[in-house]
Amino acid sequence: MNFDPIDKKLLKLLQVNSKQTNKELSSKLNLSVTAVYERIKKLEKEGVISNYVALIQKEKINKNFVAFCHIKLVQHTQDYVIKFEKEVANLAEVMECYHISGDYDYLLKVIVSDMEAFREFMVNKLTSINHIGSTHSMFVINEVKHTTAINM
Amino acid sequence: MNFDPIDKKLLKLLQVNSKQTNKELSSKLNLSVTAVYERIKKLEKEGVISNYVALIQKEKINKNFVAFCHIKLVQHTQDYVIKFEKEVANLAEVMECYHISGDYDYLLKVIVSDMEAFREFMVNKLTSINHIGSTHSMFVINEVKHTTAINM
DNA sequence: GCTGAAAGTCTCCCGAA
DNA sequence: TTCGGGAGACTTTCAGC
Numbered sequence: 001m002n003f004d005p006i007d008k009k010l011l012k013l014l015q016v017n018s019k020q021t022n023k024e025l026s027s028k029l030n031l032s033v034t035a036v037y038e039r040i041k042k043l044e045k046e047g048v049i050s051n052y053v054a055l056i057q058k059e060k061i062n063k064n065f066v067a068f069c070h071i072k073l074v075q076h077t078q079d080y081v082i083k084f085e086k087e088v089a090n091l092a093e094v095m096e097c098y099h100i101s102g103d104y105d106y107l108l109k110v111i112v113s114d115m116e117a118f119r120e121f122m123v124n125k126l127t128s129i130n131h132i133g134s135t136h137s138m139f140v141i142n143e144v145k146h147t148t149a150i151n152m
Numbered sequence: 153m154n155f156d157p158i159d160k161k162l163l164k165l166l167q168v169n170s171k172q173t174n175k176e177l178s179s180k181l182n183l184s185v186t187a188v189y190e191r192i193k194k195l196e197k198e199g200v201i202s203n204y205v206a207l208i209q210k211e212k213i214n215k216n217f218v219a220f221c222h223i224k225l226v227q228h229t230q231d232y233v234i235k236f237e238k239e240v241a242n243l244a245e246v247m248e249c250y251h252i253s254g255d256y257d258y259l260l261k262v263i264v265s266d267m268e269a270f271r272e273f274m275v276n277k278l279t280s281i282n283h284i285g286s287t288h289s290m291f292v293i294n295e296v297k298h299t300t301a302i303n304m
Numbered sequence: 305g306c307t308g309a310a311a312g313t314c315t316c317c318c319g320a321a
Numbered sequence: 322t323t324c325g326g327g328a329g330a331c332t333t334t335c336a337g338c
Contacts, residue, residue: 140251151245
């Protein structure tokens with residue numbers, strides 16, 4: 001896939017605010033409204049733009065406790081791995097889950113309301129998944145940066 | 153802030169797809185178009201919904217190398233901390249940065265094109281920030297789950 | 305690829321309950 | 322908060338370049 005400078009600028013703008021009208025975008029890009037429309041449709045069709053979403057402030061919905069959990073599996077047979085990944089992905093508190101290199105197998109980002117909810121999550125949900133060997137949790141003291149916009 | 157079941161369902165829907173029209177939302181929520189409109193405006197005004205963005209597939213824009221970096225500072229005077237946080241937040245490759253509990257001070261999520269770009273980032277950008285004591289990088293082998301939608 | 309114009313749909317503002 | 326109706330803005334299509 002190839003992007004000219006206009007596509008890059010367009011993606012940059014849409015990643016920051018997708019509620020801009022094509023008219024606003026057209027003046028920022030020095031294009032006609034239709035040209036903007038067609039470029040966006042193309043980017044959507046090609047799957048470059050996968051989705052449009054509303055971002056919500058976790059502070060306002062009582063989900064202001066964030067933790068990262070390292071997880072080690074007891075075994076790494078394909079069965080175990082697939083089952084673990086499926087079950088973890090189904091947990092609502094798990095925002096992100098990555099299979100990573102290093103001492104642990106997985107890194108999870110977990111969002112809950114408070115430490116008590118986190119304890120509840122660990123005891124009743126996470127560690128009730130079979131095949132988990134050990135875990136190591138780190139708590140977020142402060143969010144310094146968090147963006148969904150990837151620089152092009 | 154208080155959310156009734158309709159608000160919760162509305163936020164759930166908008167977090168997954170913000171391009172739905174108020175008409176579509178109204179039929180899913182059994183409300184009138186205007187009622188949906190006003191609920192959304194209220195949620196925006198209160199700051200619950202902070203933003204609407206386009207999500208893009210990093211695989212399609214040659215940014216498919218993801219790493220997490222632990223960072224330890226040499227000192228923790230306020231000056232050092234503030235300066236470090238400011239400089240890290242300005243790096244385009246850094247998508248997320250958290251001050252965390254545990255052995256290291258910070259956890260960063262970094263997105264670049266490949267290992268070579270990562271090396272470049274580490275040598276020329278990250279470790280050129282003063283006051284960094286030590287770093288420890290983990291590479292993402294596979295993204296098991298990644299969502300922006302917080303469960304209510 | 306791009307453009308402007310026309311058609312269709314939606315957002316947003318009413319007055320009323 | 323809710324509703325339905327209407328003005329105006331927007332998206333989407335089209336013919337032409």
